[in-house]
Amino acid sequence: MASKTLIRNVRPWGREASDVVIENAARRSAAIAAVVPHDPAAAGSHDGVTVVEGRGRLLFPAFSDVHVHLDSTRLGLPFRPHTGSPGVWAMMLNDRENWRSAEVQIGERSAIALERMIARGTTRVRSYAQVDVDCRLERFEAVLAAKERYAHAADVEIIAFPQAGILREDGTEKLLEEAMEAGANVVGGLDPSALDRDPARHLDIVFGLADRYSAPVDIHLHETGTLGAFTTELILERTRALGMQGKVTISHAFQLSSIDDESRGRLIDEMAELDVSLATVAPPPPRHLPLVRLAEAGVRVGLGEDGQRDYWSPYGNADMLDRTWQLSFTQGFRRDELIEHCLAVATMGGASVIDPGARRVLGVGDRPGADLGDPADVVLVDGESPAAAVMDRGHDRTVLHRGRVVADGLAVLSA
Numbered sequence: 001m002a003s004k005t006l007i008r009n010v011r012p013w014g015r016e017a018s019d020v021v022i023e024n025a026a027r028r029s030a031a032i033a034a035v036v037p038h039d040p041a042a043a044g045s046h047d048g049v050t051v052v053e054g055r056g057r058l059l060f061p062a063f064s065d066v067h068v069h070l071d072s073t074r075l076g077l078p079f080r081p082h083t084g085s086p087g088v089w090a091m092m093l094n095d096r097e098n099w100r101s102a103e104v105q106i107g108e109r110s111a112i113a114l115e116r117m118i119a120r121g122t123t124r125v126r127s128y129a130q131v132d133v134d135c136r137l138e139r140f141e142a143v144l145a146a147k148e149r150y151a152h153a154a155d156v157e158i159i160a161f162p163q164a165g166i167l168r169e170d171g172t173e174k175l176l177e178e179a180m181e182a183g184a185n186v187v188g189g190l191d192p193s194a195l196d197r198d199p200a201r202h203l204d205i206v207f208g209l210a211d212r213y214s215a216p217v218d219i220h221l222h223e224t225g226t227l228g229a230f231t232t233e234l235i236l237e238r239t240r241a242l243g244m245q246g247k248v249t250i251s252h253a254f255q256l257s258s259i260d261d262e263s264r265g266r267l268i269d270e271m272a273e274l275d276v277s278l279a280t281v282a283p284p285p286p287r288h289l290p291l292v293r294l295a296e297a298g299v300r301v302g303l304g305e306d307g308q309r310d311y312w313s314p315y316g317n318a319d320m321l322d323r324t325w326q327l328s329f330t331q332g333f334r335r336d337e338l339i340e341h342c343l344a345v346a347t348m349g350g351a352s353v354i355d356p357g358a359r360r361v362l363g364v365g366d367r368p369g370a371d372l373g374d375p376a377d378v379v380l381v382d383g384e385s386p387a388a389a390v391m392d393r394g395h396d397r398t399v400l401h402r403g404r405v406v407a408d409g410l411a412v413l414s415a
Helices: 088-101 106-119 138-149 172-181 199-213 225-241 261-274 291-297 320-331 336-354 386-392
Strands: 004-012 018-023 031-037 049-053 058-061 063-068 122-130 155-161 186-190 217-220 248-251 277-280 301-303 378-381 397-401 404-408
Touching (some): 049 404, 058 336, 063 106, 063 277, 063 320, 106 122, 106 138, 106 404, 122 138, 122 336, 138 155, 155 172, 172 186, 172 199, 186 199, 199 225, 261 291, 277 336, 291 301, 291 336, 301 320
Parallel strands (some): 063 122, 155 186, 186 217, 217 248
Antiparallel strands (some): 018 031
């Protein structure tokens, strides 16, 4: 198998037609070794080189879904009318009542969702896996099996996630620790004040496990207003005290859209100082993140799909380009630069949430991830320009993971 890949006639981030050379293909160290003007005369075979024909398509860094629940999807199953009631606890109970009776077992559903994500251009994934006294580690094991099944095509991190809270049901803390022992990568938390009603104890458990397993933290925070701001202050306080800069993510962060400007600015500045990242699923106003303000402050922001046609919501289709459109739409963006910024958030923004050492999005106009030295995870998409690609969401896609083609025409290739 050739260790070099040549992608001919592509437009990195919509720039001029180029030929992109990748070295160390199929290895973790695979990286872009050259980006040169496209040479039409150089067509044909190249000894010892895998050639991928770009056909003038756009080249972007591969998508990074940093907030997905692979263990609750119903993608590929018959459409099911929504039965959930408002509120986190009520939604969780609806999921708990129905997830075992689905037409396909949870392990296969997790794999179906991950395969569809890869086929559409996502090769970096951070997935939640519910851990509680009802499912114990069954759902975690399903996500772990999907991760191992598609290890050739995507890098997946698993969050041990207490969807039912940590303190409401005896035994959850122990199960979280068992999940970390079994290979979970990230310690999850959920609404420490609103759900568990003991934020200090909840966060002590989450950060204690993170310290014990040298793992990052990802906390769902649906809490709004001053309550959400209070919980955020407790998270930031522990981040500082434990030296966990760069290792903490707050997902949703609805509090930032529901507090006054002065309080919002203070929290954003402290997040930037402590390198606390944010993950959004592009909710509608008024719960959307202040994306431009966060970029200006230097806060890492990633995008995710959340559930995919599951027992929480009928939305989601495994396509991060579609979710990028949603992010642009809910932000009210019309200018190309801002739409392209959403693409940067959906690609390298998420990559830097997963790996704080990755290339970051350094402001609204920055387009990292397709230059010399960048990782060889890329997606080729048809479109006139990056903004047009978001609007049109074409299906002519080729996906490369570590410099090897892993999907083409919305189908994943075998290992």
